[in-house]
Amino acid sequence: MxxxxxxxxxxxxxxxxxxxxxxxxxxxxxxxxxxxxxxxxxxxxxxxxxxxxxxxxxxxxxxxxxxxxxxxxxxxxLSKNNDHPIQIAWIEEQVPQCGYCQSGQIMTAASLLKRNSSPTEEEIDNVMSSVLCRCGTYPRIKIAIQKVSGE
Ligand code: FES
Ligand code: FES
The missing domain is CATH 3.10.20.30 (Beta-grasp domain)
Known part of the structure; x- marks a missing residue:
């Protein structure tokens, strides 16, 4: 110890x-x-x-x-009131299904956008596919990230 x-x-x-x-x-x-x-x-x-x-x-x-x-x-x-732009976009786009993978998805997405505020579709796919989602929420994850990066 x-x-x-x-x-x-x-x-x-x-x-x-x-x-x-x-x-x-x-x-x-x-x-x-x-x-x-x-x-x-x-x-x-x-x-x-x-x-x-x-x-x-x-x-x-x-x-x-x-x-x-x-x-x-x-x-x-990540934010004081669950109001990080990624968290807001996640709610607006209703990204989660069972939710189990989603804190990992959100933390990964937040760091991607911090490194690169306008990732390409390919960059989003490459980074986010490394966090496994058995519910298959990737299309909505991509829409939510694009929503934030477009703002
Ligand atoms: S629980 Fe850590 S990478 Fe799967
Ligand atoms: S939302 Fe169920 S595993 Fe990703």
Missing amino acids: ARIKLVVNGQKRELDLDPTMPLLWVLRDYLGLTGTKYACGIAQCGACTVHVEGVPIRSCVFPVSAVQGKEITTIEG
Whole structure:
């Protein structure tokens, strides 16, 4: 065990943890931030995507010791009132079906638009296809991202 210092959604947190524990476990089980989902557990699906210093990472395979002192943002911290442009577009376009993959989709889309405010259709497809959605919401995901990028 080790004393681990984290900054999660702007708040400083200190916890005694196994430093090899995946960040996803810490977020969900120790900090109660259950918006980030566990699915494959092997960095293949993207359901567990959060931002570290603004960069999307797969928190199911990222040891908590690697993010000490870095700014971690989860779906709960993406905006104050669920009013990030991507969240608004997601609601307007009724993107989710079962919803399980959607925090990973939203965190991935938000980071794509931060890097490139006007992605091409191909760029959207390339980036968003890496986050698996068994419900097949990709057409609406694309429309929502295009809506934000066109604004
Ligand atoms: S749960 Fe992390 S990538 Fe699937
Ligand atoms: S909305 Fe159901 S898995 Fe994506």
